Structure formats: C-alpha cells, structure tokens
Amino acid sequence: MRHMLILGGGTAGTIMANKLASALDERDWRITVVDGTEEHYYQPGFLFVPFGIYRMREIVKPRRQYLPGRIKFVLSGIERIDAEKKTVMLSSGEALRYDCLIIATGADIHPEQIDGLLNEEWGRSKFDFYTPKGADRLAQFLKGWQGGKLVLSIAEMPIKCPVAPLEFLFLADAYFTERGMRDKVDIHLVTPLSGAFTKPVSSRVLGEFLERKGITVTPDFDLGRVDNKEKKLVAWDETEVSYDLLVSIPTNMGNACIARSGMGNELNFVPTNKQTLKADGLEDVFVLGDASNLPSSKAGSVAHFQSEILFQNILEHIEGRPACAHFDGHANCFIESGFGKGLLIDFNYETEPLPGEFPLPGIGPFKLLEESPINHYGKMMFRWVYWNLLLRGMELPIEAEMSMAGKRVR
C-alpha cells in the first residue's frame, strides 16, 4: 500500500484530496490530509466582513465535510518534513511516512516582521483583514468610527490575493459614502509597487479607478517601521505617511514548518518548478497553492488551475513517467469595485491583464478590466462556486490554460 500525504487542508489541499480520491485505486493508495485546525475559512469572504456584508460565521465550514470518505484526516500541527527519510513529523509526536508528498500549507500574515507594527495598538488603531480575528475587529471598529485618515498599507510583496487591498479601498469608499460620511474620510493607498497594481495596463486602469474615487496613492513606499507615537508609517528612505486608522497588509510568509524543514526561501516559500510544480531538488514532493515561490498570484483560482496540472503530473509521476503537464501561471480574479459593480482580470506568466470580454458559456461574457454589475455577481457567486465546485475538485467552465479569446491586444 502506498501513501499519498497532503500537508494542509485549505483550498489547495482540499481540491487535491478530492481529485486524487476518485483517481487513485483504493487497493494501491491510501490518502491522508494533515491540518492544524477544524475550521475551513472561505478567505475571499474576509474582504466583506469589515463592511458588514458577510459575517464570519457565514464564511466558515468544517474542514472534514469537504474531504471525501476515503481520506484520512489528521488533526495536528506539522513540525517538520524530512525529505530524505520521506517522513513528516507531526506536533502530536506521530511520524508519517509517504511515497508522494503534496505541500499545501499556504501563506499567512506576519505583522511581527515590521518594526513597530505589532504592539498594543494592533486591533485598536491598526488592523488587518487577512485573518478572521483581524476582519472581525475591524468590522467592530468601523461601526463606531467618526472618520479621519484611513491608510491601507502593503508592507511588501508578494501578498495573497494582490487585488484584495484595492477591493478593500473601493468597498471602503462605497461604505463611507452610503453612511453619508465620505467627506469625513480621507482614503490612502501606500504601496511598495510603482502603481496601483503590478502590470502596466491593469495598473493604469486600476490607478484611474482609485483616482476617480478620490483615493490617494503613494507608490514606491518600502515600509521600514511604524512610529506609534506620531501615528505614521516610515519608509526605509525616511519618507513618511501619517494615519488615524491603519489597515495593514503585513508581510506574507509561508508556514514556519517549511523553515523548520530547511526548505524555504527568505519568506518560507518552497522553491518550486514553475511549470511542473515539483519541489526543486526533492524527490516525490510537489507544492500547490500559496506555499510555493511561483511568480503566479497567490489566489484560490490559481490553486484551482494549478491543481489540474498537478493532478496530471502526479498520475504520471506515480507511474514512473516524467511530469510533463505545464502550468502557465493562469490567474482569473474578480475585483469588487463597490456600489454593486466589479471588474475581472485574466492573465498568466507571460500575458498581463488585458481589456476585452471574457467568454463564459451560459453566464458570460464578463467584461475584462472594466466595471460592470455582472462582474459583481461573478464575485458574489464565487462563494458558492468555492464550496460546491472548486473545493470538490470539479471541472469549472474555465480552462487551466489561459486563453486569448475576447482579449484586446494593442
């Protein structure tokens, strides 16, 4: 009996468990998923919690409910991977041997990485919305806030869902407008990027969007520390931005178990072949989702596209054939823009997000890089798609490989 071991039962681990459960012969393979918690959060929902659009209990479900019957779920922390001995040590003291390992331990925020960010003001005048606790506390705070200077600060790249900060700003603009206090709130984005987003065309379009909504952008700001007394952000080059309310996207890092295993890069992301998803230099180890160092977006949609490639590669690999399916970096993200509208971007390693139309049989076309109500519905529908199709490893009507259909190239 061979053993398929999946570390992490979040988006990526759950998708892969579902796909492999129906493909691997039960007489040949047993499959185990290890995760430290019972609760599976729909993380894209965190964005809506601060504005009272979703409540936390509406976006969390029991992890086990999404794992098929034949999967063994082990509730435990992961201590360390010993790739040489093909064994994973758990915090429970148990050691699990594997024949094939999938690392899907994701990424988390690390406010302690920025000098002065994590102190008694964290949760009072400085918040995050990337964790259940952070999003909840911010929701409480916003209800009673009288206004002032709201600064959204991105500490450093890469971050999970790189459009989430922009969506937060758009929703904040709508939220304060609807409460009749937009004139009392000064909204700022402070980012290490040279513009609103990473790639030229979308950066320009999204930048214009921010401008139209009266949101000020401070680009090229490499956050060095937070001065709590004066309530200001200080960059490494000593430029400063003051705030009344700081919404922070702290440094995102891979899990500490990766560092303990001596595997990660400087941010604990696992060096991974960007096409085959095999861990660099390790036998029988693959990496899926946010845990890898791939230059693709860290997003659930990307984990889904990757999973189709990884699925093929694992089936080849366990038959002793080379992994030859290639991931192209495909990402497809709805961007909530407030007031019941949204945008959609679709891109890969080589092709930046372009304007045009995104054909989707039955529902679409969605508008690319342009605001429309249908994109907002796409975003809201994503929660249903996530629990009912995506996690279950079902085919979605979008191909893993990016298509140029409908895109306008100039």
Add this chain to the structure above:
Amino acid sequence: METMNIAGKAIELDADGHLANRNDWNENLAREIAAQEGIPELTSPHWAVINFMRTVFEKEGDAPSIRRLTKESGVDTKTLYQLFPKGPAKRAAKIAGLPKPKGCI
C-alpha cells in the same frame, strides 16, 4: 528599442530601461548607469551587492528581493537604502545589468 550611448557605443535597453543584453555589461558600464541613477561613485559595499545580485541571477534566473539581499549579502536594509536610494532591489539590478526583478503578483 531604446538605446543608451556609452563611450560612443549604442547599448540596447529593454522596456524597463535595463540592459537588453546581459553580455553588454561590464564594470565601466555599471559606473555609467549608476551615475545616471544619481550614484556618483560605486564603493566596495556597492560592488558587494552588485556581485551578489549577479551571482544569484546567474544561478536562478531572477534577481533577489531586498529581504534576501539583507539576509545573504551581509548588508543590512538601512545600509542598502543608503547605497541605492529609492528601491535598492530595482536600482541595484539595473546597475548590475540585470532585468527588473520579476517580483510577484
């Protein structure tokens, strides 16, 4: 394609204004680019960073992040920003004749 004139020779640049052909690079060219970037003199800590970047790029095909630079090159973040004001990762890559770091999206 943009070019840059150095010592009477036209050197090709990419869309980001970095060298289009890595083979064009030499230490004199690095000094020239540095001067254009407002760094009049390249001192030995500058060179340590530049050489570290080139070594990493040679091996891995992308320039290292600031975090990696400070962790492995032995130069702390504060000093890096003094050596290469306004975005050391991008600047040092340009002077080292490397493409703009891909970073992540």
